[in-house]
Amino acid sequence: MYVAVKGGEKAIDAAHDWLAKERRGDRAVAELSLAQIREQMSLAVNRVMAEGSLFDPDLAALAIKQARGDLIEAIFLIRAYRTTLPRLGASRPVDTGAMRCDRRISATFKDAPGGQVLGPTFDYTHRLAGLQTGGRGGRIRGRVPVCGDATDEAVPKPRITDILGRDGLIQDEPPGEAEPPDMTRAPMxxxxxxxxxxxALTRGDEGFLLGMAYSTQRGYGRNHPFVGELRIGTVEVEMEVPELGEAVCVGELTLTECETVNQFAGSKIEPAQFTRGYGLVIGQTERKAISMALVDRALRWEELGEEDSGAPAQDAEFVLGHADNIQATGFLEHIKLPHYVDFQSELELVRRMRAEAAREAAE
Known part of the structure; x- marks a missing residue:
């Protein structure tokens, strides 16, 4: 007979104590500081902020430490904390065209106006572990040249898609909603x-979106993208202050923006031209931004008058309903919690069905 495990609050308290010991690890090793996590694990911090929908590097570093490096658990902690914060107002749309770029590349135009800035990237490194020897990853020597000056903020960097737009070669973007819905305050x-x-995509799980984006490249969605532009940098966040009658800068935000240029043969309602996919994510999160842009374009099939290929990445309810890692984690992990009564009823049902089958076979 299956019986419930006993222990109750004492067992749970002991589990919490054990977790705290495991989190700290060997006390002979110096404890990680939040500054170390924030500065030396910045990509993990950026992911937690992006999927947690809260820009606070210190808080994200604390969440990563508390979660023992489990980024989904850290994202959960950030979202839970976010619900306790007051809503003071809404900022104006940020101007990514005025971004102070640390990284700005285009896979479509070599001589992009304003220059290309390779910036801090793994793209040109050898994937060899080398930090423990004191060298840079893979012990690469020399400096990778850049096409442009990352420190020269005076050089304008127009969007690549604007260049195509001047010649009418890319679809015009329809005006956005005056007050777009807020999925953090209303259900999907x-x-x-x-x-x-x-x-939903910018809050979605990076791994899930990567898989969806990869599927479109492999033919499940007829999506043939070029990275028109990928830029990472800092933008100013402004808010309207009624008392002053103008907008004031309340801070700066690091963002990753990706615009893809996609082939489009035209349809009954649109001429042959290029179309866009768009991704915008908090922090330096370029894999996520590119994935987001590919999935965004795949989901636009209906408004562009394309045929539904039945690909998963073109099914909005499938993609958006499964992209959130917090919802997925909660639904997945709840099955490890006690289900003793449910299991007992199913156990009795299976025994009864087997007994009935055995009786029928004997008759």
């Missing part, structure tokens, strides 16, 4: 407009 509703879809 279908059919979801593009503004709501983009919110």
């Amino acid at each position: 509703d279908y059919p979801a407009g593009r503004a709501l879809r983009l919110q």
Whole structure:
């Protein structure tokens, strides 16, 4: 007979104590500081901020430490904390065209106006572990040249898609909603407009979106993208102050923006031209931004008058309903919690069915 495990509060308290010991690890090793996590694990911090929908590097570093490096658990902690914060107002849309770029590349135009800035990237490194020897990853020597000056903020860097737009070669973007929906304050509703879809994608799990984006490249969605532009840098965040009658800068935000240029043969309602996919994510999170842009374009099939290929990445309810790692984690992990009564009823049902089958076989 299956019986419930006994222990109750004492067992749970002991589990918490054990967790704290495991989190600290060997006390002969110096404890990680939040500054170390924030400065030396910045990509993990950026992911937690992006999927937690809260820009606070110190808080994200604390969440990573508390979660023992489990980024999904850290994202959960950030989102939970976010719900306790007051809502003071809404900022104006940020101007990514005025971004102070640390990294800005284009896979479509070699001589992009304003120059290309390779910036801090793994793209040109050898994937060999080398930090323990004191060298840079893979012990690469010499400096990788850049096409442009990352410190020269005076050089304008127009968007690549604007260049195509001047010649009418890329679809014009329709004006956005005056007040787009906020999925952090209202539940997801279908059919979801593009503004709501983009919110869900930027909060979605990076691994899930990467898999969806990869599927479109392999033919499940007829998506042939070029990275028109990928830029990472700092933008100013402004808010309207009624008492002053103008907008004031309340801070700066690091963002990663990706615009893809996609082939489009035209349809009954649109001429042959290029179309866009768009990704915008907090922090330096370029894999996520590129994945987001590919999935965004795949989800636009209906508004562009394309045929539904039945690909998973083109199914908005499938993508948006499964992209959130916090919802997925909660639903997945709840099955390890006690289900003794449910299991006992199913156990009795299976025994009864087997007994009935045995009786029928004997008759």
